[in-house]
Amino acid sequence: MLRYLLILFVTPLLLSLNRAPNYGYQIALLKYNGGGDWYANLETSLPNLIKFCNDNLKTKINPEQALVDASSSEIFNYPFVHMTGHGNVVFSSQEAENLRNYLMAGGFLHISDNYGLDKFIRLQMKKIFPDLEFVELPFNHPIYHQKFDFPNGLPKIHEHDNKSPQGFGIIYKGRLVCFYDYECDLGDGWENPEIHNDSETAHLKALKMGSNIISYAFSSFEKNTSK
Numbered sequence: 001m002l003r004y005l006l007i008l009f010v011t012p013l014l015l016s017l018n019r020a021p022n023y024g025y026q027i028a029l030l031k032y033n034g035g036g037d038w039y040a041n042l043e044t045s046l047p048n049l050i051k052f053c054n055d056n057l058k059t060k061i062n063p064e065q066a067l068v069d070a071s072s073s074e075i076f077n078y079p080f081v082h083m084t085g086h087g088n089v090v091f092s093s094q095e096a097e098n099l100r101n102y103l104m105a106g107g108f109l110h111i112s113d114n115y116g117l118d119k120f121i122r123l124q125m126k127k128i129f130p131d132l133e134f135v136e137l138p139f140n141h142p143i144y145h146q147k148f149d150f151p152n153g154l155p156k157i158h159e160h161d162n163k164s165p166q167g168f169g170i171i172y173k174g175r176l177v178c179f180y181d182y183e184c185d186l187g188d189g190w191e192n193p194e195i196h197n198d199s200e201t202a203h204l205k206a207l208k209m210g211s212n213i214i215s216y217a218f219s220s221f222e223k224n225t226s227k
Contacts, residue, residue, distance in 0.1 A: 024059065025218070028066035028075070030083040030109070034090030040114050041084055045190040052207040053214050057147060061214075070095040075102045079221040080214060081109050084187040086116040089124045096127035103128070103170075103177040108217035111180040112187035115160045125170065125178070134168040134180060143167070143179060146215040148208040154181055155205040157189035158196065175220060179213055186210055 029046055031038050046065040053059045068075050071094055075081060081102075091099065103109060111121055122134065137143065137153075144150040144167075154165035165184035169176045188196055189206025198206075 022060070023062040025079055026062035026064070026066050026077070027080040027082065027214075028068040028078040030081050031067055031069045032083070032085075032089050032091065032095075033070075034088040034120070036085040036087035036089050036117070036120065037114075038083070038085050040086060041187045041191050044192045044195065045084075045187050046082055048192065049190045049207060049210045049214070053211045057211055057215055059214070059218070071098055073098070075099070075107065076105065079107060080217045081107065082112070082187070083109060083121075084112040084114045084117070086114045087120070089117065089120040091124045091127050093127070096124075100128045103172060106221050107177070108221060109178040110213055110217070111178065112185065113180070113182045114185060114187060115158070118182060121180070129170060129172065132170050132172065134170060137167045137169050137176075137179075141167075141169075143169075143176070143212060143216045144209075146212040148212055150209060150212070154184045154186070155189075155202070155209055156184060157198070157202050157206050158185035160185070176216075179217075186213075 027046065027050065029038070029042065047063065050061045050063055050065065054061055054063070066078060068078065068081065070091060075098065099109070111117070113121070125134070139151060139153045144153055154167045156165050160183055163183045166182045168180040168182060170178040186206050186209060189198060189202055190210055193200060193203045
């Protein structure tokens with residue numbers, strides 16, 4: 001009963017989003033504790049993705065990314081939260097509860113492993129959903145087939161351990177609430193190409209896949225909050 005009342009309380013918060021004039025939604029970068037570099041791609045990554053989505057999907061996302069702490073109630077203002085880094089992540093019990101309530105209420109978390117995040121984030125996500133596991137999404141999942149088609153799943157943007165890229169998800173009550181790109185490095189791919197000496201082809205692939213994630217998350221959010 002308490003959980004049901006909580007959903008009724010937080011869902012309207014997601015409906016009253018942080019909207020600037022002439023924009024629909026604003027999306028945010030997650031700040032977390034533990035010493036990992038949550039700010040790894042701060043300057044150009046999300047801003048480039050936002051511009052690409054607004055130009056190609058005709059979205060009206062505020063071009064200014066927000067920064068939000070894992071513990072903050074402000075997270076309920078953002079339908080899409082992005083997380084990245086190379087190192088340690090630690091969610092306190094309060095932060096885990098806040099993130100769990102956010103995701104249960106219709107929010108969406110995208111995690112991009114910037115190489116070195118994997119062994120930490122898997123443990124921390126268990127604090128959020130102790131009974132759920134990351135599952136690898138099949139290539140026919142809709143997230144790979146929005147405006148842009150990725151029949152073989154995630155594109156390979158950066159080479160780390162000579163492994164194929166994988167897309168994992170956490171599914172809560174039939175809804176994908178978290179998408180995790182591993183051995184792919186989408187967040188780096190969104191940055192200005194000269195930062196990592198990325199080819200224009202790799203940069204464009206990363207932006208297209210990122211826009212698919214945004215498109216999927218927004219459509220899922222609209223369906224969830226219109227019920």
